[in-house]
Amino acid sequence: MARIPLEDNFDDVINKAQRGLKIADADLAKRAEVTPEDLAAVKGGKPIDAVIRRVARHLRLSPDALEALAHKRWYPQQPIFPTGFAAFNTRYEDMTVNSYVIWDARAKVAAAFDTGATCEPMLDLLRAEKLKLQYIFITHTHEDHIADLARFAGGTKAEVWSHEIEPVALAGAKTFKENAHFHLGPISIKTLLTSGHSPGMTTFYISGLSWPLAVVGDAIFASSMGGSPTHFSEQFQNNQKKILTLPRDTVLACGHGPLTTLAQEKLHNPFFAR
Numbered sequence: 001m002a003r004i005p006l007e008d009n010f011d012d013v014i015n016k017a018q019r020g021l022k023i024a025d026a027d028l029a030k031r032a033e034v035t036p037e038d039l040a041a042v043k044g045g046k047p048i049d050a051v052i053r054r055v056a057r058h059l060r061l062s063p064d065a066l067e068a069l070a071h072k073r074w075y076p077q078q079p080i081f082p083t084g085f086a087a088f089n090t091r092y093e094d095m096t097v098n099s100y101v102i103w104d105a106r107a108k109v110a111a112a113f114d115t116g117a118t119c120e121p122m123l124d125l126l127r128a129e130k131l132k133l134q135y136i137f138i139t140h141t142h143e144d145h146i147a148d149l150a151r152f153a154g155g156t157k158a159e160v161w162s163h164e165i166e167p168v169a170l171a172g173a174k175t176f177k178e179n180a181h182f183h184l185g186p187i188s189i190k191t192l193l194t195s196g197h198s199p200g201m202t203t204f205y206i207s208g209l210s211w212p213l214a215v216v217g218d219a220i221f222a223s224s225m226g227g228s229p230t231h232f233s234e235q236f237q238n239n240q241k242k243i244l245t246l247p248r249d250t251v252l253a254c255g256h257g258p259l260t261t262l263a264q265e266k267l268h269n270p271f272f273a274r
C-alpha cells in the first residue's frame with residue numbers, strides 16, 4: 001500500500017491544541033512572547049523553530065515532537081502482522097478514511113472495524129481468505145466511518161455493534177457498554193469508551209494477534225489526536241487514561257493516517273510525548 005500521509009501537520013496540531021485549551025491568538029502570542037505576525041505565520045504553516053518551541057510550551061505540547069513534525073522528520077515505522085490483520089484506506093470526499101479486518105486463520109472467522117467509504121476491498125479479502133464475518137464493530141458513527149454499512153452488513157449478515165450512547169449506526173444494530181468482551185476464535189476484544197470526538201467513540205483492544213492491537217477510531221492519530229473544540233479535554237483525558245496506559249508494543253489502528261505504536265507515540269506525538 002502507498003504510504004498514507006500523517007493526518008495532521010504541525011499547524012493543525014497547534015490549532016487543535018489552541019482551540020481545545022480556548023486560548024485566543026492575542027493571548028497566546030503574549031504568553032509565549034512571540035509577535036502576532038510570527039504566530040500567524042506559524043499557524044499558517046511556516047515552520048519557524050523558535051516560535052514553534054515557545055508556542056508549544058504554552059499549549060502543553062512537546063516542543064521537540066512539534067518541531068520534528070514541522071520539518072517532517074518523523075513518520076511511524078509500520079508494524080507488520082504476518083496474518084490476521086489488514087488495513088484499508090479509502091477515499092471519502094476530500095479525505096481518506098481507514099477501516100480494518102482481523103481474523104483467525106484456523107477458525108476462519110473475522111471481525112471488521114468501520115466500513116470506510118466502500119467495503120469492497122474488505123469483501124475481497126473475506127472471499128480470498130474464505131472468512132466468515134461475524135462482527136462489524138463501529139468506532140463511532142460519523143458518516144465517513146460507516147459510509148458503506150448497509151451494504152456491508154446486508155451482504156455479510158454480520159452483527160453490527162456500537163456503544164450504547166453513540167448515535168445509532170444502522171437499524172437493528174446492537175449496542176455494548178464499556179468493558180464488554182467479544183471473542184473471535186482465540187482472539188479477544190474489549191471495548192474502552194474513549195469519547196470526546198463523539199459521545200460513544202470506542203477503542204477496541206484486541207489480544208491474540210501478533211501484537212496487541214487497539215482500533216482507536218478518531219481518538220488519537222499518529223502524531224496528533226481527534227477531539228473537538230468543545231470536548232477536547234474529555235478526549236485528551238480519555239486518551240491519557242485508557243490508551244496511553246496500554247502495553248507499549250500495542251499497535252494503534254487509527255481512523256485516519258498511518259498505523260503507529262504506543263511506544264512511538266510516547267516519543268513523537270506532540271500531545272503525549274514528554
Ligand SMILES: [Fe+2]
Nearest residue numbers: 142144218255
Ligand atoms: Fe473521522
